[in-house]
Amino acid sequence: MSAKISIQHVHKSFQIQRNLGHLKASAQPVYALQDISLDVRPGEFMVIVGPSGCGKSTLLDLLAGLTKPSSGQILLDGKPIAGPDLSRGIVFQQYALFPWKTALANVEFGLETKGVGRKERKKTAREFIQLVGLGGFENRYPHELSGGMKQRIAIARSLAYDPEVLLMDEPFAALDAQTRETLQSELLRIWEATGKTIIFITHGIEEAVYLGQRVAVMSSRPGRIKAVIDIPFNARTSGEDLRSHPEFVAIRHQIWGLLKDEVHKSQEQEMEKSLHGAGAKPNSKGAAANE
Numbered sequence: 699m700s701a702k703i704s705i706q707h708v709h710k711s712f713q714i715q716r717n718l719g720h721l722k723a724s725a726q727p728v729y730a731l732q733d734i735s736l737d738v739r740p741g742e743f744m745v746i747v748g749p750s751g752c753g754k755s756t757l758l759d760l761l762a763g764l765t766k767p768s769s770g771q772i773l774l775d776g777k778p779i780a781g782p783d784l785s786r787g788i789v790f791q792q793y794a795l796f797p798w799k800t801a802l803a804n805v806e807f808g809l810e811t812k813g814v815g816r817k818e819r820k821k822t823a824r825e826f827i828q829l830v831g832l833g834g835f836e837n838r839y840p841h842e843l844s845g846g847m848k849q850r851i852a853i854a855r856s857l858a859y860d861p862e863v864l865l866m867d868e869p870f871a872a873l874d875a876q877t878r879e880t881l882q883s884e885l886l887r888i889w890e891a892t893g894k895t896i897i898f899i900t901h902g903i904e905e906a907v908y909l910g911q912r913v914a915v916m917s918s919r920p921g922r923i924k925a926v927i928d929i930p931f932n933a934r935t936s937g938e939d940l941r942s943h944p945e946f947v948a949i950r951h952q953i954w955g956l957l958k959d960e961v962h963k964s965q966e967q968e969m970e971k972s973l974h975g976a977g978a979k980p981n982s983k984g985a986a987a988n989e
């Protein structure tokens with residue numbers, strides 16, 4: 699089966715200006731991603747997990763078309779991603795709703811951009827608000843909704859204009875543990891109902907194993923794919939307590955084994971960065987080409 703999304707040898711570096719006092723400012727590259735290759739199948743739920751600062755959001759921005767790789771390419775249905783468009787919906791950690799619009803109007807927004815007529819727009823927006831379990835809250839404003847409800851609306855908004863791929867950047871990280879778990883199982887239900895391809899980014903191992911059909915584990919910066927793990931649970935949405943299942947615990951342990959050193963390295967990098975400024979040295983000779 700051909701890939702829905704094909705990430706091929708992607709490198710990404712950023713040029714940052716360092717202020718050297720009276721000397722001329724010098725540009726120093728930050729190597730964010732190094733030789734990322736990953737194929738995501740149509741309808742797959744792919745989770746990318748990695749330590750803080752390893753380049754997860756950078757990768758998501760590339761998938762969204764918000765930035766371009768320094769080298770390598772990303773294909774959607776075999777065609778290079780040229781910029782942001784409605785084929786990919788994005789849900790961020792911060793809810794990114796318009797505070798002056800009601801829940802319904804927020805969900806209608808993407809449809810408006812797509813040129814869908816008013817009546818059809820309202821109908822579709824109501825259906826997606828139902829799908830995320832918020833029927834009856836259509837006329838509430840964001841400030842009248844809890845964090846979990848706002849994130850449900852953000853998901854409804856991203857799904858309403860029918861993107862082929864849903865990109866999710868730590869969408870539940872700001873929520874309390876119980877709301878997060880509820881939304882995780884809701885998301886699996888929505889994924890089953892819609893058949894969308896989902897790429898979900900997190901630094902939570904448990905979240906990754908619970909949600910993903912496959913989990914790509916990233917290294918510390920420059921981010922590389924360290925391993926891709928198959929998650930062999932077929933009955934995620936059956937309602938049984940998967941998290942305490944011995945196989946779940948074993949895979950969680952396996953992923954932590956892969957991540958442990960990366961988390962320590964990334965903590966050291968963070969300390970180095972705050973001591974010596976933003977420009978950290980690449981730690982590999984084969985690092986990214988400059989932009």
Ligand SMILES: Nc1ncnc2c1ncn2[C@@H]1O[C@H](COP(=O)(O)OP(=O)(O)OP(=O)(O)O)[C@@H](O)[C@H]1O
Pocket residue numbers: 712713714728729730748749750751752753754755756757901919
């Ligand atoms: N526009 C930019 N200019 C310079 N450096 C950047 C830029 N965007 C990201 N970086 C650097 O690239 C590296 C990867 O950042 P990114 O935000 O993608 O990591 P992350 O894995 O999403 O981190 P977190 O989990 O903490 O959100 C970091 O060192 C970051 O400082």
